[in-house]
Amino acid sequence: MTEWHDAAAADALSDDEVMGLSIAGVPVALFRQEGAFFALHDLCSHGAARLSDGFVENGCVECPLHQGLVDIRSGAPCSAPITEPVRSYPVRVVGDRIEIALNR
Amino acid sequence: MTAMPESEATYVVVGGGQAAAWIARTLRAEGFAGRLVLIGEEPHWPYERPALSKEFLRGTGSVEAITLLGAAQAGEAGIECWLGQRVTAVDRVARVVTTAGGRSVAYDTLFLATGGRARRLPGLDTVPAERVHTLRTLTESERLRGALGGAKHLLVLGGGWIGLEVAATARALGVAVTVVEAAPRLCARTMPPVVSGWLHALHEANGVRVLTGTGVAGVTGTADGIAVTLAGGGRLEADHLLLGIGIEPEVGLAAAMGLALDDGILVDAQGRTSDPRIFAAGDVARHPNAFAGASLRLESWANAQNQAIIAAKAATGGTAVYADIPWFWSDQYGVTVQMLGLPGLGTRAVARGTPEAGSGCWLMLDDTGIVAGAVAVNAARDLRVLRKLLEDGRAPLPDAWTDSATPVQRLPSRPNVGMD
Incomplete structure (x- = not known):
């Protein structure tokens, strides 16, 4: 059964913004794209960098260390040097709160 | 074809x-x-x-x-x-x-x-080869790691990026380090004086002896290491010598x-x-x-x-061209420094935040007011937004750059062309 964790207020992010969270000890980068929310594991699959410190543009987040691009919606690698996907987590909005599921 | x-x-x-x-x-x-x-x-x-x-x-x-x-x-x-x-x-x-x-x-x-x-020095034939190191390959890194394991003192010849990164790693391993650089300042080939000065202070604060403007007259072997004779007189002894004098x-x-x-x-x-x-x-x-x-x-x-x-x-038939703005980074003592453009060509530094204290970014302008580059200390995001601006042919207004309370993307900007 999916366990949802309270993450943030639904108005805490604007489009193309990202925030770093710790959900039950797991680092999570929470994004907003065109009004919808997406969550990725907050660690680049190439180097030890926080994606929540990255640069958001055109639906991708760019790792602040090596400039590799990750698709915000899927976690798929979009440019060198990233070749492995980043884990993405389900997100839902309940009332004015954003919730994230870590197990799936 | x-x-x-x-x-x-x-x-x-x-x-x-x-x-x-x-x-x-x-x-x-x-x-x-x-x-x-x-x-x-x-x-x-x-x-x-x-x-x-x-x-x-x-x-x-x-x-x-x-x-x-x-x-x-x-x-x-x-x-x-x-x-x-x-x-x-x-x-x-x-x-x-x-x-x-x-x-x-x-x-x-x-x-x-x-x-x-890796460049080597002439006249090292009489120095025991196991005491002299360069760092380009994995094999050379393993060899240097082995040497540092038993070393008390490492002498780094060349105050560029490789020399400084090795100095920082050696300090983390508890090895005393002396850096000898012939130029008047560190990383002089690529960095403006303000960055050289910050690097100098950073290394001294971490216990490195930094000798700039110091030429080397000769290197000889000793019973249990190497000795370097300085051009201005004086002699330094160490267990090992790293040549960080470019490729x-x-x-x-x-x-x-x-x-x-x-x-x-x-x-x-x-x-x-x-x-x-x-x-x-x-x-x-x-x-x-x-x-x-x-x-x-x-x-x-x-x-x-x-x-x-x-x-x-x-x-394979692609038409894309390589048009990246030069960019690189270095990690020393837990500090990430990133360089964009050609900051060494800048003659005027405008600081955002306090890079010399570990968080901020120097914008480097040349004599005509063009942004030649920037150097960020633990400020990757600011540098990334700046890159976007420069890619679009624009640059933040220098006076606005100092306003660290306003995100870089909201700073007023202008075309990145000369003012005179």
């Missing part, structure tokens, strides 16, 4: 480093279905070099963590890797590559990613082939050399750089990767 289908063509990559790996990987990603041979002089599978002066040297890294193209991946992608083999000749008429071991392969398209070789681009093969050279192999914005069947990329290639308005040969991780990708795409 060639009438035969690509699936029957043979593409050969000379070189076994980061650029070579990205050429091979990109060729397959772009659908090249012919024979693909990578010939590397080092015995290792292609790897990234930045960790060699940091985590890997310290002993907290691994070969696996830095490998870019391993045996399994090469096998899956159908990339033939001839490792530990040196190419000795390329016949451009017959289009055949020959190795020292006598193997040969005919090519339709050739890539040269031969990198560079020489490995152009021997290209010279013998008659390709156009100028401190490196000359290439166009797609990595093509003076022979249209031959591409070059990485540390060895000198490319026309749009941001600089000049040709540059860059010795950086980003250049090795991204120039290689463009060259491989061009060889």
Whole structure:
């Protein structure tokens, strides 16, 4: 059964913004794209960098260390040097709160 | 250029480093279905070099963590890797590559990613070889790590990025370090004085003895180490000597082939050399750089990767050109410093935040008011937004740059052109 964790207020992010969270000890980068929310594991699959410190543009987040691009919606690698996907987590909005599921 | 289908063509990559790996990987990603041979002089599978002066040297890294193209991946992608083999000749008429071991392969398209070789000092013949180090390869990093394990004092000759990163790693390992630099300041080739001064203070604060403006008259062996005689008088003794005095681009093969050279192999914005069947990329290639308005040969991780990708795409019919603004980074004592553009050409520094205290970014303007580059200390995001501005031909107003309460993307900007 999916366990949802309270993450943030639904108005805490604007489009193309990202925030770093710790959900039950797991680092999570929470994004907003065109009004919808997406969550990725907050660690680049190439180097030890926080994606929540990255640069958001055109639906991708760019790792602040090596400039590799990750698709915000899927976690798929979009440019060198990233070749492995980043884990993405389900997100839902309940009332004015954003919730994230870590197990799936 | 060639009438035969690509699936029957043979593409050969000379070189076994980061650029070579990205050429091979990109060729397959772009659908090249012919024979693909990578010939590397080092015995290792292609790897990234930045960790060699940091985590890997310290002993907290691994070969696996830095490998870019391993045996399994090469096998899956159908990339033939001839490792530990040196190419000795390329016949451009017959289009055949020959190795020292006598193997040969005919090519339709050739890539040269031969990198560079760490510069050495003349007159070191009398110094015990096991006391003298350079740092370019994985093997050299392992050798230096072994030496640092039993060392009390390391002498670093050359206050550039490699020398300073090794100094920082050696300090973390509890080794005393002296850095001797002939120029009046550290990283003088690429950095403005304000950054040199900050690096100097950073290293001294971490216990490094830094001697700038100090030439070396000679190096000799002692009973249990080395001794350096300074040009201005004085003598320094240490257990080991690291030469961090730059690299020489490995152009021997290209010279013998008659390709156009100028401190490196000359290439166009797609990595093509003076022979249209031959591409070059990485540390060895000198490319026309749009941001600089000049040709540059860059010795950086980003250049090795991204120039290689463009060259491989061009060889498979791509039209993209390499137009990146120069960018690189260094990690020392837990501080990440990132450089954008050509900050060394700036004559006026405008600080955002307090980079000298560990968080901020210097914007570097030249005499005409053009932003030549920037140097960020633990401020990657600011630098990234600045890159976006510069890519669009714009620059923040210098007076606004100091307003660290306002995000860089909201600062007023103007076209990045001269004011006079």
